[in-house]
Amino acid sequence: MKRVVITSAGAVTPVGLNTQTLWESIVQGRHGFAPITSFDASRLEVKCAAEIKDWDPAAMGLNKKEARRMDRYTQFAMAAAKELMEHAGDLSGIDPFRAGVIVGSGIGGFDTTVSEHAKFMEKGPDRVSVFLVPMMISNMAAGQIAIEYGFKGDNFSIVTACSTGGNCIGEAYRKIKHGYLDLVIAGGAEAAINEFAIAGFQNMNTLTKSTDCDRLSIPFDKERSGFVMGEGAGLVLLEEYEHAKRRGARVIAEVAGYGATDDAHHITGPSPDGEGAGHAMINAMAEAGIAPGQVGYINAHGTSTPLNEKCETAAVKYAFGDHAYHLAVSSTKSMTGHMLGAAGGVEAIITAFALKDGILPPTAGYRVPDEDCDLDYVTEGARKADIQYAISNSMGFGGHNASLLLKKFEG
Known part of the structure; x- marks a missing residue:
């Protein structure tokens, strides 16, 4: 069996738009909770979320034209992948058919689904975007990453709700451990902070209705009252250890x-x-x-x-x-x-x-x-x-x- 290590990572989160800022925020105990700004939440009981504020794909290095053809969740995934690749070291000698992408989303392009449905209802079927389907499907982040970086091995999306990112990394680990691939970009992405999604979770009584931002998400505390919706992406580069060693890659940790x-x-x-x-x-x-x-x-x-x-x-x-x-x-x-x-x-x-x-x-x-x-x-x-x-x-x-x-x- 092969040893599997993490040789790079990329993150877009409410507490940092890269892995270093994310980690610094976590160590400092700094949260990303605030009143919702991306839409008018006046009709909802839930007023707060962990949004990524003032999101600008171009500022993250994404092509403007291509980003307009991606749902927000895919944009997050692409930005995380870009950071991951920038810190991965020299990958010029890899076999592209032994390089995979296993990246999932629990819900997929929810923002696109909501906005295009509204357009359909107001203006008719002819006004629905030709990019609706590729923007809304849950596997598109994995597909876009492979297209961008030429990874031609296994490419798929696991959808297991809030276990999605963990399952994607776990299955990628097994692909490498058992010798099918040399390296895999794995993880998850999500963007579901919109009125429709919040309403659904709110009516299930899973979201907190508190407006005290310092007491919104308080796991294990007796006064906890529901979760806070967040968004973003988290990806790791998993690699067979000997493969990583040959190319001089840094190692963050091992998956055991x-x-x-x-x-x-x-x-x-x-x-x-x-x-x-x-x-x-x-x-x-x-x-x-x-x-x-x-x-x-x-x-x-x-x-x-x-x-x-x-x-x-x-x-x-x-x-x-x-x-x-x-x-x-x-x-x-x-x-x-x-x-x-x-x-x-x-x-x-x-x-x-x-x-x-x-x-x-x-x-x-x-x-x-x-x-x-x-x-x-x-x-x-x-x-x-x-x-x-x-x-x-x-x-x-x-x-x-x-x-x-x-x-x-x-x-």
């Missing part, structure tokens, strides 16, 4: 294991006993051949909903037993909000940097303990810790669970 399960319980709610998510973590550790006691940190799914954190805490206990009380768990959605299909990609990047720099991200905004959530949630701010293994968890509607086990790179 991956677990994917389903709760088979409910379309939106996690299993109360934590069995499904717990088994995803158990499977990731089993693939890496490590004991639970070797894991020092978990980047939790941690959405700030009343049900999720109770169930995820149960899942950690299910997977780790007594060691659950001796490892750190935090949710960086306390700063980025919930980026849906992009969350797993962004959180994998954060987890990789936590290993590399020896800093555990905090759960920002936490104040009130919850008796159902009794683990160490890194509530005092970022913490220095030299750990060897960390897990990034993602969970999605439909019961999907994805756990990525990362290892500090040691050569």
Whole structure:
């Protein structure tokens, strides 16, 4: 089996438009929550989100003409891919048919769907854009990245709601581990902050209606009341270790294991006993051949909903037993909000940097303990810790669970 490492990353988030700014914001506990500005939210009960403000694709280096033919989520993915490629080192000698792209979106081109449907209703079918279909479909970010950089290997999009980014990275890891590809751009992108999408999530009672920006997304806090919608993209370059070494690539972290399960319980709610998510973590550790006691940190799914954190805490206990009380768990959605299909990609990047720099991200905004959530949630701010293994968890509607086990790179 091949070793798989992360050799580059790219991010577009509400707390930074590149990986370095993202990581600095996370370490500082700086959130991206504010009143919604991209549309008039007066008809909604939800008034706040984690938007990417004043988005300008041209300022991110994207071609203006081509960007107009992309949905916002694809623009985010292309900007993240551009950063990733700029920091990847010399890729001129790669075999393009052994270079893949596995990038997904939980919802796809939602903004395009909404705007073009409005045009259809107001002006008729002849006014619908000829680019509607390629802009709205969930696989187009993966397709556009491959076209831009000439990656001709496996190219597809996994759609597992909020587990999308994690599953894309996990399946890319397996493609390399088992020898099918040498390198893969993997992760997720999402742009669903519009009135229609917010209304749908709001009416499910999953979004917080609070307007206190410092207490909007407060995972594991007893006063949590729902998640905050975020947007953006998070991509990593996964590479076979010997391939990376031959071309002199830098290594951020190693991917050591991956677990994917389903709760088979409910379309939106996690299993109360934590069995499904717990088994995803158990499977990731089993693939890496490590004991639970070797894991020092978990980047939790941690959405700030009343049900999720109770169930995820149960899942950690299910997977780790007594060691659950001796490892750190935090949710960086306390700063980025919930980026849906992009969350797993962004959180994998954060987890990789936590290993590399020896800093555990905090759960920002936490104040009130919850008796159902009794683990160490890194509530005092970022913490220095030299750990060897960390897990990034993602969970999605439909019961999907994805756990990525990362290892500090040691050569």
